[in-house]
Amino acid sequence: xxxxxxxxxxxxxxxxxxxxxxxxxxxxxxxxxxxxxxxxxxxxxxxxxxxxxxxxxxxxxxxxxxxxxxxxxxx
Numbered sequence: 001x002x003x004x005x006x007x008x009x010x011x012x013x014x015x016x017x018x019x020x021x022x023x024x025x026x027x028x029x030x031x032x033x034x035x036x037x038x039x040x041x042x043x044x045x046x047x048x049x050x051x052x053x054x055x056x057x058x059x060x061x062x063x064x065x066x067x068x069x070x071x072x073x074x075x
Contacts, residue, residue, distance in 0.1 A: 012060065
């Protein structure tokens with residue numbers, strides 16, 4: 001995915017991680033853990049559902065690269 005953050009968010013909403021459409025388009029995120037695109041768990045702060053993202057997913061890896069990787073260094 002390329003483009004602005006808003007474009008990525010719109011694409012994310014259109015094909016959430018693990019959804020049938022996303023998997024058909026090449027998503028590598030967990031299907032079962034993400035309840036087929038419905039979200040892996042509710043946001044404890046009342047926001048949209050949270051998802052498990054595979055760092056090798058060509059569609060959703062920007063989420064991993066800009067959030068998880070930068071905030072969870074070990075060692």
